[in-house]
Amino acid sequence: MSNDSPRILVMGVGNILYTDEGLGVxxxxxxxxxxxxxxxVTLFDGGTLGMRLMGPIMECDLLIVLDAVLGGDEPGAIYRLTGDDLRKSLAFKNSMHQTDLVDTLIFCQLAGHCPEAVIIGMEPFDYETMHPEISPLAQERLPLMAEVALKEIAAHGGSFTPKSA
Known part of the structure; x- marks a missing residue:
């Protein structure tokens, strides 16, 4: 890997016990x-790890967070968020995640390295029902959300190839 290639961490977050809250994972x-x-490019199941995510986050140059996002649109809507809009992501609200991800990024900054952060998210259909599977709507929209995430990876110099069946 050349030294000028940004290190990209693709982190799925959420509680997989609550339907669409687990869609990032x-x-x-x-x-x-x-x-x-x-x-x-590193893929990582961040689950609800909170502050324990600091290590992996501090080792990357770009953090792509995959999560449920409350953006006010129809369920299944796909979002790309940066800057102040990050707080629409469930990981950036003190939801069922152990720690607000904003706090984790602030601690990373205080510790000396805070990567650029982008959220690729989906408006959840249901994130309150205790069920380990995501909703049929979220399942149907997952490939579209994957395309947006893959475009983000490629835009920052990462590459990928489909696995052979």
């Missing part, structure tokens, strides 16, 4: 099952 599983990624 399910998207990481979807991507891992279907693609091989270049060495500067």
């Amino acid at each position: 399910r998207l990481v599983e979807h991507l891992e099952a279907r693609y091989d990624f270049s060495e500067q």
